[in-house]
Each structure stands twice: as C-alpha cells, then as structure tokens.
Amino acid sequence: xxxxxxxxxxxxxxVRTGVETVVWVPCSGALHLLDAVGTAVVExxxxxxxxxxxxxxxxxxxxxxxxxxxxxxxxxxxxxRRAAVLVPIVT
Amino acid sequence: xxxxxxxxxxxxxxxFFVECDSDVxxxxxxxxxxxxACSDTSGSSSYVIEAPSQGSEGRLLLDGRxxxxxxxxxLLFARLLWHINLSTVSASQEYVLLHAAAAERHxxxxxxxxxxxxxxTTLVAGLVRAGLGxxxxxxxxxxxxxxxxxxxxxxxxIDPGSWTVLADLKPAVQSGAEHLAAAQWQVPxxxxxxxxxxxxxxxxxxxxxxxxxxxxxxxxxxLTPGEALLAVLQQTFNLDRNRARDMHALAGVLxxxxxxxxxxxxxxxxxxxxxxxxxx
Numbered sequence: 001x002x003x004x005x006x007x008x009x010x011x012x013x014x015v016r017t018g019v020e021t022v023v024w025v026p027c028s029g030a031l032h033l034l035d036a037v038g039t040a041v042v043e044x045x046x047x048x049x050x051x052x053x054x055x056x057x058x059x060x061x062x063x064x065x066x067x068x069x070x071x072x073x074x075x076x077x078x079x080x081r082r083a084a085v086l087v088p089i090v091t
Numbered sequence: 092x093x094x095x096x097x098x099x100x101x102x103x104x105x106x107f108f109v110e111c112d113s114d115v116x117x118x119x120x121x122x123x124x125x126x127x128a129c130s131d132t133s134g135s136s137s138y139v140i141e142a143p144s145q146g147s148e149g150r151l152l153l154d155g156r157x158x159x160x161x162x163x164x165x166l167l168f169a170r171l172l173w174h175i176n177l178s179t180v181s182a183s184q185e186y187v188l189l190h191a192a193a194a195e196r197h198x199x200x201x202x203x204x205x206x207x208x209x210x211x212t213t214l215v216a217g218l219v220r221a222g223l224g225x226x227x228x229x230x231x232x233x234x235x236x237x238x239x240x241x242x243x244x245x246x247x248x249i250d251p252g253s254w255t256v257l258a259d260l261k262p263a264v265q266s267g268a269e270h271l272a273a274a275q276w277q278v279p280x281x282x283x284x285x286x287x288x289x290x291x292x293x294x295x296x297x298x299x300x301x302x303x304x305x306x307x308x309x310x311x312x313x314l315t316p317g318e319a320l321l322a323v324l325q326q327t328f329n330l331d332r333n334r335a336r337d338m339h340a341l342a343g344v345l346x347x348x349x350x351x352x353x354x355x356x357x358x359x360x361x362x363x364x365x366x367x368x369x370x371x
Contacts, residue, residue, distance in 0.1 A: 013335050015342045020317025022324065024338060026331060033321045 005089040006054075006077065007047035012085055014042065025084050032083060041076055047089045051077060094139075097121050101129040102179030103186065103232050103243050108135055109171070113142035116164060118265045123172065123277040126244045126288060138174075140167055168271050172248070176229060179243065180328050186232035186241055187337045188328040193231045193240060194223035195293035199370050200240055202231055202295045202348075204326045210303035210355075213253040216260060216283065217362040223369075224289030225280035230328070233295070235340035238347075240295065244288045246277040256358050297369050298323060298350040301361070309360040311351045311368065316342075319350030 008014060014023045019036040034042060040061065044054045055073045059066040080086040095117040098108035109124065111117040120140070136154050142164055143149035149167045151159040151174070159170045180188055191204040192215035201218065203211045212228040219225045225244055232241040249257055251274070260278045264271060280287040300314065300322045314322070320342055324330060327337055349368060355361035 013338055015320065015338045017316040017320050017342050017345065020315060022317055022320045022338070022342075024324070024330070024334070026334070029331065031321055031324055033317050035317075 004050040004052075005047055006045040006051070006081070006086040007089055008042055008045065009084055009087045014085075023085050027084060030083065032085060037072075038076060038080075041073065042080065042086070045077075045086055095121075097124065099129055099132045099135050100124050100127040101131060102127055102175055102245065103183035103230070103241060105175070105179040105182040106131060106133070106135040107138060107175070107178070109138045109140065111140040111142070113140070113164070115265060115268045116140055116142055116168060116271070119168065119268045119271045119277075120171070122262075122264070123246045123279070124175075126246055126279045126281065136178075138171060140171060142167070165270050165273060169274065172277070176245070180230060183232060184329065184333065185234075187235050187333070187340050189231040189233065189323060190229070190326040190328060191231040191323075192228045193226035193293075193295075194218040195226060195240075195289050195291060196223050196369055197371065198291045198293045199296035200226060200293040201297040201299060201365055201369050202240075202323075203299050203301050204231075204323045205301050206326065208303075210253075210301050210361075212247050212249055213257065213303070213358060214301055214353075214361055214365075216247055216249065216253075216257055216278070217358045218365065219280055219283050219287050221362050221366060222284075224291055224293070225283075225287045226289050226293065231295075233340065233344060235336055238294050238340075238344050240293050242289055244280055246279045247283075249276040249278055251275075295344050295348050297365070298345060298348045299353050299365065300351070301353045301355070303356065304354055305356050307354050307356040309353070309355040309357060309364050311353050311364045314350040314352055316345055316350065318352075319345055319348070322352075 012025050021034040021039040023032045055070050059069040094110045094112045096110050139152040141150040143162045148160045148162050191202050192211040193200050193202045215228050227243040228247045230243050298319050
C-alpha cells in the first residue's frame with residue numbers, strides 16, 4: 001500500500017551546500033539545484049510526514065497560512081516526484 | 092626506416108612512450124609532449140606512429156592495437172594527442188577530474204570550469220602570461236583526500252579563434268611540420284614564460300565559470316555555493332562512476348572557494364578581473 005508520505009529516493013545523491021542542495025539522479029543523469037525552499041521541502045520528506053504535515057511545517061516555519069503555502073508546496077512536490085528525486089513510501 | 096623512441100611521459104596516472112618513424116612527426120611530438128616528460132618507466136604503454144607514405148595510410152597503434160589510420164599526418168598527430176587526454180582521464184580515476192583549466196599564485200588556484208569553446212585555454216594562457224603558475228588547460232585533477240590539485244601541465248591547445256589575441260604564442264614548429272600546426276597550436280607553458288609550469292602545491296580558491304561573448308563587457312558575478320557546485324559537476328568526468336565521492340569532495344573544496352561566473356569579450360579585461368579576486 002502506498003502511503004501519503006514521500007522520501008528522498010535511495011538512488012539519488014544529494015549534497016547540501018549552504019542553504020541549497022544539489023541532487024544527482026543517476027537514472028536520468030540529471031543534476032538539480034534546490035534553493036532554500038526546495039532544500040527545506042526535501043528535508044521534511046522523511047518518509048513519515050504526509051504531504052499535509054510537510055505543508056503545515058513549511059507554513060509554520062515561514063509564518064504564512066497553510067492555504068497560501070499549499071499550492072506552491074504541492075507544485076514543488078510534484079516536480080520532485082516527476083524528477084525521481086522524491087519517491088512515495090510503500091507500507 | 093628507423094624509429095625514434097620518445098619518453099617516458101606521464102599524464103597524471105597515464106604513463107607512456109611514443110615511437111615514431113618520421114623525423115618531422117617525432118620533432119613535433121617531442122616538442123608538444125616535453126611538459127609531460129617524467130623519469131618513471133613502470134607500467135608504461137607504448138604508442139607507435141607509422142607515418143603515411145606514398146600509397147599507404149599512416150597508422151596509430153597502442154600496445155600493438157590499431158587505434159586509427161589515415162593518409163594525413165596531421166590527423167595522426169591530432170588523434171595521438173586526443174588519445175593521450177582520453178587515457179589520462181581513464182587511468183586517473185583516483186582523482187576528482189574536472190573538465191577545467193587551472194592556474195595558481197602562491198598555492199591558491201583559480202579553476203576555470205566550462206564546456207568546450209568557452210575560452211578556458213585562452214583565459215589560462217592569459218593568466219600564465221600575467222605571471223600565474225600553469226597547472227593545466229584541460230583536466231584539473233583534485234586529490235579527494237587532500238584537496239590539492241595534481242598538475243597535468245600538457246601543452247596548451249590553442250584553436251584558431253584565439254590565434255589573433257595570442258599571436259605572440261605562435262609555436263616555432265620545425266620546417267616541414269607546419270601542417271601539424273595548421274588546425275591547432277600546441278604551446279608548452281614554458282614557451283609562454285620561463286618557469287611557467289607550476290611546482291607549487293595548490294588548492295582551489297577561486298572557481299570561475301567563464302563564457303566568451305564577442306564584444307561583451309567584462310562582468311564577474313558571484314555564484315552561490317550551490318550554483319558553483321552544479322556548474323562544476325556538469326564538467327566532471329565520469330561522474331556516473333565516482334558519484335558520491337566526487338560530489339562530496341567537490342562540495343568540500345568549494346566551501347573554501349569564492350565562485351564566479353565570468354562573461355567577457357576581451358582577454359586582458361578578463362585576466363585583470365580574475366587577478367583582482369584571486370587571494371594574494
């Protein structure tokens with residue numbers, strides 16, 4: 001069963017440098033640069049937090065209401081899934 | 092026909108000799124490879140160049156295996172140099188290998204990381220002319236355990252687009268060998284300036300992503316550590332083979348570097364801009 005939690009794919013290599021993260025995805029050969037927000041999102045996706053929990057945590061950290069954060073966070077999470085950086089957790 | 096045996100030479104961990112049956116080719120090979128001369132003969136491979144003659148193609152062999160054949164001597168010479176660079180990278184996987192030029196001052200290196208045709212060789216020639224020690228124009232090897240650069244001081248390979256701005260570096264090839272320098276100049280750093288080849292242990296301190304744009308004003312913009320790491324990784328040889336090691340090693344190196352994107356259409360301005368940011 002697939003949960004609503006996401007985690008960094010075990011196949012990628014991520015290196016944090018300052019507030020940014022560079023991610024290499026071997027299956028595609030793609031290199032991605034995540035800014036501070038992208039870095040925070042990836043670090044929150046620990047395989048246990050649901051998408052709602054990630055959004056709530058981002059909202060709390062930014063001081064913005066969750067509804068405002070949700071759209072951008074959802075877009076970013078989708079992008080990272082499509083790029084095979086994040087993968088769903090199967091329970 | 093007698094063969095000259097040239098060497099031994101070393102490109103990082105690639106050790107080799109070159110045998111050649113043409114006096115003209117031998118002279119130019121010897122002149123070009125002189126910066127790679129070494130004393131270590133262990134584990135050396137052997138290139139053989141059989142020059143083209145009337146009715147027969149010339150051949151390039153490595154340890155008895157045919158690499159290339161052609162009726163054009165200049166192409167044999169070019170293929171030899173290309174294969175040396177390829178083998179240097181292939182044999183030296185213990186290092187983090189960047190497609191980058193590098194020069195140093197007092198052990199602090201500026202690394203010019205960019206794809207082909209971005210002006211790396213021209214820029215490093217300008218820096219050497221300005222007094223910096225030459226490390227390489229092609230492959231910057233970083234020891235991942237120490238962070239020091241291991242020099243690969245091959246002759247600078249200068250393309251026709253830079254012959255005007257580097258006219259003073261036109262190589263003095265032997266009479267009869269002009270065709271070997273018709274498509275590209277091979278210029279040992281010692282021909283730019285006495286003592287130009289660096290003998291100082293150096294670490295990267297400035298990372299530059301250069302871009303030549305004809306007529307452009309020179310601009311140097313700071314890169315974030317992430318932007319610099321991304322740019323350098325895109326120019327890392329064999330990243331898919333050495334993955335985590337190279338990424339973490341480079342991230343560690345960049346922690347101690349100032350990183351810039353350089354856009355310029357004027358060599359002297361570009362050199363001045365880099366000399367200002369290189370720590371003294």
